[in-house]
Amino acid sequence: MASNMVTTTIPCRGGLNQSSNLQELLTKPGEATVLRNFECSISGGYRRLSGYSYLDSVSVPGTGDIQGIKNYHGGIIAVRNGVPYFSEDGSYWLQVNKDIDNGNETALLAASVTARSNCDRVMFTQHQNGAIEYLLSTDGVNAPNILSIQGTTRANSTYRYREIVEGVSLVGAKYCEMNKGNFVIAGMPSNPSSIYYSSHASTDLTSPADDDKEVPQENFDGSTSGFIGVGDIVMGLKEHREALYVFCKNSIHKIVGMETGDASVVPITGDIGCLDGFTIQEVGGDLLFLAPDGIRTMAKTDKLDDLELGVISRKVSTSMLSFLRVRDRYQYYATVVRAKNQYRLWAIDKNNLDSAQQGVIAAFTYDDTKGSFSWDYSTMSGLGVTCVDNSLHKGVERIVHGNQGGRVCEQESGHLFGTSRIEYQYQSPYVHFGDIGTRKNIHKVTTTSKPEGPVEMGLEIKYDYQKEEVHQPLIYPMIPLSQPALFGDPLVVFGNSFILFGTRDIPDTGIYTEGSGFTVSFRVVSLDLIDDHPFDIQSLQIDLTGGGKI
Numbered sequence: 001m002a003s004n005m006v007t008t009t010i011p012c013r014g015g016l017n018q019s020s021n022l023q024e025l026l027t028k029p030g031e032a033t034v035l036r037n038f039e040c041s042i043s044g045g046y047r048r049l050s051g052y053s054y055l056d057s058v059s060v061p062g063t064g065d066i067q068g069i070k071n072y073h074g075g076i077i078a079v080r081n082g083v084p085y086f087s088e089d090g091s092y093w094l095q096v097n098k099d100i101d102n103g104n105e106t107a108l109l110a111a112s113v114t115a116r117s118n119c120d121r122v123m124f125t126q127h128q129n130g131a132i133e134y135l136l137s138t139d140g141v142n143a144p145n146i147l148s149i150q151g152t153t154r155a156n157s158t159y160r161y162r163e164i165v166e167g168v169s170l171v172g173a174k175y176c177e178m179n180k181g182n183f184v185i186a187g188m189p190s191n192p193s194s195i196y197y198s199s200h201a202s203t204d205l206t207s208p209a210d211d212d213k214e215v216p217q218e219n220f221d222g223s224t225s226g227f228i229g230v231g232d233i234v235m236g237l238k239e240h241r242e243a244l245y246v247f248c249k250n251s252i253h254k255i256v257g258m259e260t261g262d263a264s265v266v267p268i269t270g271d272i273g274c275l276d277g278f279t280i281q282e283v284g285g286d287l288l289f290l291a292p293d294g295i296r297t298m299a300k301t302d303k304l305d306d307l308e309l310g311v312i313s314r315k316v317s318t319s320m321l322s323f324l325r326v327r328d329r330y331q332y333y334a335t336v337v338r339a340k341n342q343y344r345l346w347a348i349d350k351n352n353l354d355s356a357q358q359g360v361i362a363a364f365t366y367d368d369t370k371g372s373f374s375w376d377y378s379t380m381s382g383l384g385v386t387c388v389d390n391s392l393h394k395g396v397e398r399i400v401h402g403n404q405g406g407r408v409c410e411q412e413s414g415h416l417f418g419t420s421r422i423e424y425q426y427q428s429p430y431v432h433f434g435d436i437g438t439r440k441n442i443h444k445v446t447t448t449s450k451p452e453g454p455v456e457m458g459l460e461i462k463y464d465y466q467k468e469e470v471h472q473p474l475i476y477p478m479i480p481l482s483q484p485a486l487f488g489d490p491l492v493v494f495g496n497s498f499i500l501f502g503t504r505d506i507p508d509t510g511i512y513t514e515g516s517g518f519t520v521s522f523r524v525v526s527l528d529l530i531d532d533h534p535f536d537i538q539s540l541q542i543d544l545t546g547g548g549k550i
Contacts, residue, residue: 005443008433010522010540013367015040015376017429018318022465025429026436026519032378034427034523040363040376042341045450047536048424049380052401053413056090059406065386066402068122071393072135073149073157076400078408082119082139084147088154090408096147101212102158114163116142121331121387123278125176127183129215136183136217138173144185146218164218170196175277177237179244180259182224183217186234186246187277193233195246197258199225228255228263236277240287245298247274247289252298252309272296272309275324276332283336283343284364288312290332290345294320295362316360316377323347323358335388337412338397341365346385357381382417383409415453415533424526426537430465430519439516439547446510446541447478447524453533456480458525463517476511477527516547 014031025033032038038046060066060080068079075088077096085093098111119139127134135147143163151157164170173196174187181200188196199222205213213219232248239245244255245268252268272291274280279290287298295313313320323330330347337344341364346357359380366373388401399411409418416422433440442461449455458475466472522540526532 004545006433006544006546008542008544010428010431010542011044012046012426012537012539013040013044013369013376015046015315015363015365016319016378017315019315022430026432028429029431031429032426033429033521034425035378036426037380037382037422037424038378038426039340039342039361040365040378041536042363042365044365045536045538046378046426048532048534049422050412050534051414051416051422052383052409052411052418053416054090054407054418055400055410056087056093056408058091058093060085060402060408061093061095062406064406065404066406066408067119067387068124068137068139069387069389069400069402069408070124070135070137071389071391071398071400072124072126073133074394076408077124077135077147078402079119079122079137079139080402080406082116082142084122084137084145086149087408092154094154094159096149096159096161097145098159098161100159100161102148102150102160104158105155108159114145114161121278123174123176124389125178125183126391127178127181127215127217129217134215134217136176136178138176138185138187140174140187141172143171144173144176144183146215148214160214162212162214162218164220166213166219166221170220175234175237177239177244178217179239179255180242181217182258184237184244184258186237191227191229193231193248194227194229195234195237195255196220196227197225197263199223200259224260226263228265230265232273234277235274236280236289238280238282238287238289240282240298245287247277247280249273268298269309275327279332279334279345281334281336281343283362284341288334288343288362290334292324292327294324295343295345295360312375313360313362313377315375316379319358319360319379333385333388335390335399335401337390337399344380344388346383346388348386357383357385359383359385382420382422383411384417416531421526421528421531423528424532425523426525427462427523428521428540430462430521432519433542433544436518439518440520441516441545441547442513442520442542443545444510444512444543445522446543448538448541449509449535450538451533451535454480454530455532455535456527456529457532457535458527459511459513460523460525461513461515462521462523463515464519470517471515473513473515475525475527476513478511479509480530 010029016035017031062080070077100111119141122139173185183198186195199216199219204222236247246253250273254266294311343362384403385401390399
């Protein structure tokens with residue numbers, strides 16, 4: 001009867017929860033048990049991921065996957081087969097590992113190649129010296145190198161490339177970072193427990209042996225250069241609030257005094273290590289990194305120089321453990337999405353690059369109902385990342401990654417993964433609506449969502465943990481959604497056939513349903529009928545009646 005009808009709303013908030021048991025999840029209807037290729041929006045709700053578009057029109061020369069990528073000089077540096085290439089627009093790739101000292105493009109093309117062996121993956125760091133921005137890199141096999149490009153176009157630019165081979169043996173360094181004017185490297189096979197730092201004194205460039213150097217950061221044999229051991233295998237380096245942190249296999253340290261040439265080690269912890277230096281990222285003024293037990297944050301406490309280290313990824317323990325149990329089999333990459341307070345982590349199977357990648361998104365969101373911030377999670381798949389970078393491109397945040405086919409891709413662009421549709425799924429926990437002993441008849445489900453283009457999604461209702469003896473309705477195709485025409489919205493273009501005039505900012509779509517059960521779960525999936533655009537799900541409104549205790 002209509003008089004017995006009850007309407008309840010489930011707000012979509014809290015993200016993926018894999019740590020609570022079934023009983024606990026009954027009281028957390030807004031969270032998710034599946035949240036694939038969605039993100040927890042900073043404005044609330046679950047938003048289907050944006051796609052990525054190919055930034056290049058032709059592949060980077062060579063074969064195999066892209067091993068390193070960096071936004072640099074208004075274009076892209078991409079490394080394939082251990083060879084660095086530069087492109088302004090992705091239509092033409094210049095090989096830059098040439099013996100050249102501030103020559104033009106003609107001289108670059110004619111210069112002899114500086115031989116490099118194939119490598120595993122590449123790490124970059126940048127250094128600004130006057131008007132020149134230097135790009136320094138390590139790749140775990142070859143000598144570290146330094147590159148600079150000056151000019152406004154490819155034709156009028158000057159190019160300089162040098163490998164850093166003087167002084168101590170630096171060949172095979174894996175990790176690099178800039179700190180207070182020093183180029184710091186680590187991960188050499190010959191000395192895996194030490195870091196080496198360059199000079200920053202220009203007076204060190206006066207001897208004939210230094211004539212080929214342009215900046216002190218190329219000098220690892222000067223008055224303010226040196227090396228220091230940390231007593232543990234170095235796994236990564238990161239500058240944070242002007243301090244240099246050294247992440248090791250079983251410990252973390254801070255280096256002080258390096259700018260004076262008299263560096264010393266300050267231990268932070270001897271019980272926690274970093275699994276992969278390519279996962280260390282700064283998010284919202286804090287450092288996140290992948291440890292053997294999950295994603296950890298290194299946050300300042302009230303006590304000066306004290307660091308609190310805590311796992312923040314327990315809510316996605318199942319997804320994390322699937323690759324942490326066999327950690328040596330995977331390579332890991334991470335990046336941030338600054339505009340969304342996100343940390344994105346990928347695990348790549350080294351033995352089978354063609355296998356489906358596993359990815360986790362951690363979003364630092366604010367819950368106004370609780371008055372506090374929290375880390376909320378979702379998962380992602382299908383991006384095909386082999387390296388990734390987020391840095392400013394002409395003053396705008398740009399996230400780029402390389403893939404196995406030698407292509408350069410820009411994330412947060414478009415609504416497809418390249419040319420492929422994005423498969424997505426959101427499923428709520430099973431809920432009992434206040435009384436697990438009463439059967440619920442679900443009459444109508446209304447989804448409140450905001451599309452950014454045409455969307456055709458489906459709704460599934462699952463009863464009583466999908467018991468075979470309980471009727472499970474087929475998937476309900478939802479009414480196709482179109483992007484509302486909102487004045488001032490930069491995504492709205494007059495005359496676009498996908499834009500719907502007269503609709504509300506956040507429309508709702510109601511579906512009359514069938515079936516009953518003591519517990520109910522709701523699932524939103526892609527129907528794979530059209531190239532769905534991103535959309536967010538704000539809430540589910542449920543109309544139900546009680547069906548007794550039987």
